[in-house]
Amino acid sequence: MRLTMNHRALTLASSPLHSFPHAAGSGSPKARPFHSPFRRRCTETVSIGYSGDALKRLAMYSSSSLESSTSLELPLLPFESEEVLIPSESKMLHLYEARYLALLEESLLERKGLFVHFVMEPVLTDRSSSGTPFVAIYGCLVLIENIDRLDIGALVSIRGICRVSIVDLMQLEPYLRGIVMPIQDNAYNVVDEIESKVAMLRASLDDLHSLQIKLKATRHELLQTRARNALVWAEKEVFDDCDKAFIPNLAERLSFAALQPVSGCSKSELFALQKEKLRAMDSRDTLDRLNVGIKVAKQNTALTAAKLAIQSLEI
Template structure:
């Protein structure tokens, strides 16, 4: 199972496959197709042909990308604007990394395998390929064993076709974007409120003694805000870049200094809800509410800290 340590620069994950799925057995985005955990390797080509038949067709090939796919467990969901560091060390994932760097413009897809049970499955849970996020490789640090890979979530995607199983997954993806028509005035007011709340939270975070020296320069939420407010994204296909309001609606959902296990669990729930939503205004409202809750939490921790408790 992947292990994660949270820091200002991002979550560092020693990546390995989720323990229940050593052979990468999962349902695609369209759950009508059942990929059994008992499928032999010799039958994979036939399975892939059947999978292509059941997957949603690509409506506009110019808006699709063919990229490597890296699966994670449900508690490792990645959202647009989020920064994260992975430790990749297995040969197949280093091969995925090389493919992304040399042929795929430093891009691959981070997606979650969501377990569920069906009446037809007696061997245990099946898996749905959900919460896909297009990511950009921002930096790489070579290690004695493997490499530390810093990635940035760009935008939500849907996996529509599986192209390859070995040595790593590869598939065709389409962008998932919000529809913001007719919401401009409400979006503008919510963006103003969200920016103010994020800056207030950042100011409180850097006062916490538990924060590292690096965090005094830039907290995770400020890092995501800076990325979301960029005007030019030359390093990625523009069809996959969310608009400013959508980018900012995700930026608030970041780890805060000193979060407890229950607070991290609440953050996880917010991230999953944000990935499911197609309503920018709703996500902005939730982001504002979540940020204000974190402001109160950090303020309380500062008060306790000032008392020397």
């Protein structure tokens, strides 16, 4: 289900890292319809009854129902599909256009360092006279963690917090701003199984990290691997910078942590990881995502072990 927002048009220009395609023969982007597929999905909730200790444990491993009024008005930053960002993932942006620097200032001064990273994709239709309509998908609430001011623009380190749906578009210029609501996993009565998978995932990521730090790396790479970095963030207990309704439960946060690139990834490995990230963003099943994370972590551990063996032969 796709929703046209108030029948307003979105004027597309370049994203911070890429340029979206312009209409043939035009010197500037045409106005293009903007759609959101999220309104129905973001209001789905599952209520299950529990009592005693089971309820306390479920609070750690299952999302509670969200009130329909839970929303934030935030700046929106569009990217292409290969730039999808998942919760727990960190990313560095180079922002240099005036409008995106203005977005950065609003995020810092008025929005507690928050904005929304989302993917914008063209929608194939038979109509061409009005330009190509685009759909907003894979929204992720992000927190600005660090800023390095440059002579031209700024390097901005961001962290994915949770999936969000864009339910209304409030501003087009000089940058996008809209109303967003959190998207979290459904609750299921599988607490014991989720606890077991969480323990397995932690152990798998520890194994992966211990091997990755032994690999030769460029001087620009951190000693803390991306998977370890995501795991440390996911296991945080206090999130002062964000509304609690937008913080996924522990198991859901951890379920994204393994979906990080490792040192020396090939193009085919990055492509496979990209597919898993898109699948993870679509899923509402924590247990399924934990299983995928364990599988990815073990595959990366085996690949890293093989690379270490090759590295030892080259010494």
